[in-house]
Amino acid sequence: MPELALLLEGARQGDREAVDQLFELLYAEFRQIAHARLRKTAPLTLVETTVLVNESYLRLVRTGKLAVGDRVHFLAYAARAMRSIIVDLVRERMAQRRGGGPVEVTLNTEVAGAVPAAEAEILAVSDALEALAKVDPRLVQVVELRYFAGFTEVETAAALGLSERTVRRLWEKARVLLSALLRGG
16 A cells, blocks of 8 residues: 555654554554453553553654554554553552552452452563563564564564564464563573
């Protein structure tokens, strides 16, 4: 699509209007990515799909120039921004529980114990990804695209310039290492 290529080039040059048009053109795909992310974390973040998409857009605009090569790279960047927003929201809520805001009271003690554990899990995954980035940044890229953006192996391979077989191998390696990191190993 020639229009997309022109908009991507404009975004790389720092053209705000090109970023706006690119966002508008890919809005439906942004919503799909955001919805997939929130399906797993919505009870924890209390954020709606539209809010997450809009926050992602604001982060994209704040960066100025976008170093993206194509549609897949742009969507991968957006997925990374969404992951960051969710982690920030969870950190903020946990900080409020430690005295930063009003105390929430619930009558169901089972629910009260479950929510912080799930929030802690989101932060643990984020920390594990940061540790994994020190070992092999490509592994984190594969996780972000496969897990956070919901890309297929084919789309992930195209975005990273790798073969599907390499993506499959990196995905398996990342899953094993993340599992070990999350268990404390």
